[in-house]
Amino acid sequence: MLGIGIVGLGYWGPNLVRNFSAAAEAEVRCVADRDAARLQKIHSLYPAVDLLSEATEVFQRSDIDAVVLATPINTHFPLAKMALEAGKHVLVEKPLATSRAEVLELMEIADRKGLQLMVDHTFLYTGAVQKIKSLVDSGELGELQYFDSTRINLGLFNPNWSVIWDLAVHDLSIFDYISSGKKPVAVSATGISHTQMGIEDIAYISLFFNDSTIAHITSSWISPVKIRKTMIGGSKKMVIYDDVEPTEKIKIYDSGFSVSSPEDMHRWLVDYRFGDIAIPKIAQTEALLGVAQDFVSAIVRGTRPISDRESGLNVVTILEAAQQSVKQRGQTVSLV
Ligand SMILES: NC(=O)c1ccc[n+]([C@@H]2O[C@H](COP(=O)([O-])OP(=O)(O)OC[C@H]3O[C@@H](n4cnc5c(N)ncnc54)[C@H](O)[C@@H]3O)[C@@H](O)[C@H]2O)c1
The missing domain is CATH 3.40.50.720 (NAD(P)-binding Rossmann-like Domain)
Structure with a gap:
């Protein structure tokens, strides 16, 4: 024991x-x-x-x-x-x-x-995030094109740390996990404080990569409604993950677009595809029990945890750069 x-x-x-x-x-x-x-x-x-x-x-x-x-x-x-x-x-x-x-x-x-x-990074142990990870890893979504996450509600203000350190950390850890540690080359973020504490209570983070992937995260403690919604676009399928939904947290859209090679700049042909929507069954076990067992297993058997220290490093690296960008009114901060 x-x-x-x-x-x-x-x-x-x-x-x-x-x-x-x-x-x-x-x-x-x-x-x-x-x-x-x-x-x-x-x-x-x-x-x-x-x-x-x-x-x-x-x-x-x-x-x-x-x-x-x-x-x-x-x-x-x-x-x-x-x-x-x-x-x-x-x-x-x-x-x-x-x-x-x-x-x-x-x-x-x-x-x-x-x-x-x-x-x-508790969310990595949810059935929903595990399902998204398997969709990305199996190639079912195709190439990752965008990750767009909104995590907003009213409260809980923290007097010492801005909303990105409290909320965006979840979205960044999910992105890091499903993309198998894909590293942004630059970060831009804006945010503002509405209190005398000077701690940002609303913020928007954009991540840039050296390919055509883009990620955007909205974090807020001052929204009248609670939204926990992540859209993940792949070249083959798209996913909407709504964590506020009690059961149907994930919807997989067999939708997409294709562009035929233009003969000249004015003759682009774009085909849109609207296919079926699937709602997969996902595991309902408590994520935090998964965290506890993963930690114990790492110690007892030397297994590599899902929410490992590299994941912690990747997330903190982006948070630090995002906070710097916020202080410079959205100026891009390079990560390479
Ligand atoms: N994984 C998640 O989804 C999740 C959710 C909420 C909070 N958190 C994290 O949990 C941590 C705590 O957040 P919280 O909202 O529970 O904070 P909190 O302020 O409610 O509780 C922190 C407690 O730590 C105690 N404490 C501080 N220093 C101590 C010391 N040296 N010795 C003994 N006790 C000490 C305080 O007395 C306090 O009771 C934060 O890092 C937060 O980011 C994670």
């Missing part, structure tokens, strides 16, 4: 406690939070789990093999670094850290110590 310690019991941490408690080959032995009321809530549900008030107390325990960090974004790097230095495997909530340099430093420590470092 792997001894697990979970740090941070705010909004997200209790979900990790529940799923790690259900995971095979692992046992949640302690949790830590500075807030006594949050600790008590966990105690009422899991009386056998030890309660601690500070992350460092978890890192010092010899019965803890692996640490899960669900603390605010700016604490990810210092806490993950301390946990790795203390010899613990580490799963960090998204985003893995706040800069590419920080992620590279964590990777170096993990390598040096022979430890697992993983990030929780």
Whole structure:
């Protein structure tokens, strides 16, 4: 049994406690939070789990093999670094850290110590994203042409980090996964704050590649409606992934276009094809249990997790460049 310690019991941490408690080959032995009321809530549900008030107390325990960090974004790097230095495997909530340099430093420590470092990009473990990945990998969609994702709702404002670090991280991780780590060559992003905190609450990110793929992500905490919709266009088929839909989350459109070679610039012939729409059955298992089991398996069997540290690095690299572009009113930031 792997001894697990979970740090941070705010909004997200209790979900990790529940799923790690259900995971095979692992046992949640302690949790830590500075807030006594949050600790008590966990105690009422899991009386056998030890309660601690500070992350460092978890890192010092010899019965803890692996640490899960669900603390605010700016604490990810210092806490993950301390946990790795203390010899613990580490799963960090998204985003893995706040800069590419920080992620590279964590990777170096993990390598040096022979430890697992993983990030929780939860959506990669959903039946919907797994299905999209298999459609791309099998060639059913054809060449990836566009990825257009909208993730907007009203709240939860974060006083320290802009909306892209909170929401776009999901879309970027999904793109990274379904495209098998396709790297943008440049990023452009705009965004604005409507509060005195100066933290962008709405943002638009564009990713450019050295082929004809394009990706665009809309993130907002100030929308009156909740939309979680991703369109993925391939040269053969297109997919709409609507995460707000309870069951029919994915629709596959056998639609597309073809352009006949022009004899001259004014004689382009475009054929549009409107075919069947398929709604595949997708697995309904809880994504976070998949994250927990993947982390445990990586430690116990040395398997490569789906949401691995490279995925964390790729996403943070783009987030950092996007944030820089936002500060320069959309100026393109090169990634090569
Ligand atoms: N994967 C997802 O879908 C998902 C969803 C929501 C949040 N998150 C991530 O989870 C993380 C936490 O977000 P949240 O909304 O739950 O935050 P939160 O502010 O609600 O909770 C964070 C908790 O960490 C505790 N904490 C901070 N530093 C500590 C320390 N040194 N020792 C002990 N406790 C400490 C705080 O007391 C607080 O209770 C963030 O990284 C966020 O991006 C992920």
